[in-house]
Amino acid sequence: GNSVTQMEGPVTLSEEAFLTINCTYTATGYPSLFWYVQYPGEGLQLLLKATKADDKGSNKGFEATYRKETTSFHLEKGSVQVSDSAVYFCALSPPWGTSYGKLTFGQGTILTVHP
């Protein structure tokens, strides 16, 4: 079956540091890949997505590239801010079809950014 593995946290960084959160997956075919973020006291929000190999998703300074050859979708940001402190989830869904919303999530990575 499908699975997603994220680097374990928590991750603690100083403001303006470079961020990488690793994510690898196992799936049949060509899934869509996502990063969701959960800020304190809020629900999960879609941060970015990529639907095919070599696509790069980007939003709010975050980027992730869909790497089919390494089955990876690592999240990066060049300069983190205190407001980026949150829990980050990597997820995949089957190729477009009726199961698109049936997401498989990773364990989540807690990010804390200090001033």
Added chain:
Amino acid sequence: EAGVTQFPSHSVIEKGQTVTLRCDPISGHDNLYWYRRVMGKEIKFLLHFVKESKQDESGMPNNRFLAERTGGTYSTLKVQPAELEDSGVYFCASSQDSITGELFFGEGSRLTVL
């Protein structure tokens, strides 16, 4: 526009009791999903409604869990009787389109079974 609303935000019950969680999706969203995160592990799919019909309930853990979606609007998830391992955060999400639609998640309902 209101987002996905879930309540209660936190429920504490004794083992063997019953709890009902409610989810109000975004208006006009035919697709409604329930997910669960247990003990800091990964978030897992429970089931998917399209309007009032269950499209996929393959993730429901056992028959102590009953989900309904009256009239294709709000949904309830009942746990009866609750067990210790049911503790966790239950998330609801909705989308307009099950083919390409982005999921919008609620804040979750935290369930603690003592």
